[in-house]
Amino acid sequence: MRETLPQVEIGEDERLDLENLATGAFHPVRGFMTREETLSVAQEMRLPSGEVWTIPILLQLQEKPRVGRGDRVVLVYGKEPVALLQVDDAYELDLKALAHQVFGTESEAHPGVRKFLEKGPYALGGRVEVLAWRPRSKDLEKTPAEVQAFFRKRGWRKVVAFQTRNAPHRAHEYLIRLGLELADGVLIHPILGAKKEDDFPTEVILKAYQALKEGFLPPERVALFGLATPMRYAGPKEAVFHALVRKNFGATHFLVGRDHAGVGNFYDPYAAHRIFDQLPPLGIEILRVGAVFHCSFCGGIASEKTCPDHHREGRISISMTKVRSLLREGKVPPAELVRPELLPILREGV
Structure with missing residues (x-):
């Protein structure tokens, strides 16, 4: 069934976020954030549940996704399927407003802002199921x-x-x-x-x-x-x-x-x-x-x-x-x- 699902390519940052979501390192965050979660974290420093969280965990895209709420997609890293995403939200980001709320600046001289802006104005939010977790170093990278x-x-x-x-x-x-x-x-x-x-x-x-x-x-x-x-x-x-x-x-x-x-x-x-x-x-x-x-x-x-x-x-x-x-x-x-x-x-x- 996995072969018939739409695919979304992700980068190294998103692959690492996936692993942290899967292992509980980002608890209480359980998936890539929806619009509601993103705005709540950026503006209130809390998830909609009221739990403190300060950094949006996002799956950003350069182009508008052709999937929507209720769809399932395969997340692909380096041509390898690494996770399944149950889409709860597909939305557009106000990148500069969000950058100012999270980083305190819109300046592209800030390395975090620059990378955030480069990743694109669209996002998919939803729970993830990681298909394979491969730490680069079994001695150093622990759950x-x-x-x-x-x-x-x-x-x-x-x-x-x-x-x-x-x-x-x-x-x-x-x-x-x-x-x-x-x-x-x-x-x-x-x-x-x-x-x-x-x-x-x-x-x-x-x-x-x-x-x-x-x-x-x-x-x-x-x-x-x-x-x-x-x-x-x-x-x-x-x-x-x-x-x-x-x-x-x-x-x-x-x-x-x-x-x-x-x-x-x-x-x-x-x-x-x-x-x-x-x-x-x-x-x-x-x-x-x-x-x-x-x-x-x-x-x-x-x-x-x-x-x-x-x-x-x-x-x-x-x-x-x-x-x-x-x-x-x-x-x-x-x-x-x-x-x-x-x-x-x-x-x-x-």
Whole structure:
């Protein structure tokens, strides 16, 4: 019967979304969103059911679909049928209005907005049935149920999740160590999906975190798994999305740093902290951390809450943009920015 159904080709982002819908990583979302769900999420940060959700999960199309409510279609990725979609809605998006509601901007200089606009103004919404789930790495790409079982086996009741799209620098390490002080274990959960062009390749990111875990962290208290989803760079709304997804994986706490999921100067650095004050309890505790830097007066890594204001002239800001720039120039980033032991790995990604 599958052979007689209409087919819709999807891209890598949608394939990953399918897997997350199937495994429960995107709970309570159960399918690609209808118009009602999309507008509710974009405008109210809630599904029509009232449950908090902040990022539309969409199946966008360039051309108007020839199917409608009640139809079934086969979703095809790379010529292979990967899922069945029961169409509940076929609709047109007001792309710029929706971009402004989700990303806070319509500017195509924003990488998330640019990709969103390129995917097309039409959408199909409905429940999905995944035909085959093929993780790229059985060791790193785990379902929520598998990660929760891992925590139970380790006896971890209090788990801090650390979201990252980039390779580790000293500030990242500081946040991970903070999590280790507070919990039974830390879940390092880097993004495996598409990122903007000047971010490190996923393979380099994973390799660097593995080296950090094995060489400089207590490996028995650190879990390194990947989250197979693209980065949206949606700032505060993506911070909420990241927290909800990590709750589904079994984390009890979630670290939100300065400019979480931000890009360029599109967001206030602490908008991702404040957005949680607008929402009811999410079932996961949010750990807000301010700017982290190296302070010559303090003699090491410090944060806005631990370093006196009158020592600002001794602060060295830490960013992977700065590290990449130095590496591209053939220079050696100082140890205050990144561990020297990680530099051979990072050079593979520039």
